[in-house]
């Protein structure tokens with residue numbers, strides 16, 4: 001690893017604002033760097049489907065000196081950040097104090113996930129500069145729109161990837177920690193259909209959809225259902241004006257859980273309750289569920305975990321695993337059969353103006369990742 005280059009890459013990337021759907025400058029930075037090394041990189045057509053100004057980038061690396069029959073490994077990092085809320089200075093002021101990279105406190109740093117992008121780029125340099133060391137082919141994916149519903153990874157044509165396992169370089173967990181379990185996430189759209197009537201002249205002829213929905217809301221679960229399952233309704237709309245009995249009302253909510261059977265149970269129970277209440281009022285309803293991503297459990301005997309644990313022991317790091325209630329690119333990749341774990345990079349206070357990362361952690365994360373990839377010999 002060229003520590004100085006890795007540091008500079010991180011600082012330069014953090015200085016480029018790249019809120020979701022505006023990853024263009026970061027993608028161009030990556031395209032320039034990778035092309036200058038003579039490595040192929042392809043941008044997909046995600047823009048046509050999910051909007052924004054940038055597609056996912058896919059880099060393929062193999063060591064031409066070796067006749068390669070080793071299985072390919074996948075690395076991924078996302079190019080977008082949450083909105084940096086730039087304010088009047090219109091820039092991200094990145095600074096380093098005592099080995100800690102941070103901002104002036106007026107914006108996020110964006111180490112989530114520029115740290116992952118920087119490590120992936122340094123790994124590409126490493127492979128090019130050290131032929132014969134890493135004999136494993138690599139597929140490196142830089143995704144867009146992770147922070148607004150993991151849209152880039154959802155669009156990504158995962159069937160074009162040959163890797164069956166890998167590491168997602170994203171995470172505010174410590175270096176030496178990987179996420180091995182993450183929940184399924186569903187969104188629901190409930191439409192209640194009543195009957196309109198003049199609110200003053202013929203109220204008896206109407207069925208007020210807002211009233212029906214409010215009864216339904218009183219019965220629907222909201223909050224933590226059990227240790228594995230949590231749900232929330234977040235948006236209510238309905239009606240048109242005050243002198244008309246509202247004939248429609250809408251509720252949008254979400255349901256997350258680690259156990260798909262429990263999720264299906266909650267969905268069925270909600271359906272039965274909604275049906276009962278709407279029938280009592282003589283109203284109708286329609287409920288649509290969209291799966292945003294699937295959950296995953298990566299077991300200790302999976303290939304990526306084996307590599308991770310061997311690498312930790314080689315570097316004298318105590319390996320740790322954690323369960324998250326959040327989701328990310330790893331959900332879509334695991335859902336497509338690519339066994340992978342989010343790999344701790346040591347970023348702290350992500351999504352806040354206090355976000356920071358230590359350069360020592362950045363270097364350690366790179367070395368640990370390199371050791372993981374070396375296990376695939």
Ligand SMILES: [Zn+2]
Nearest residue numbers: 112113170171
């Ligand atoms: Zn992230």
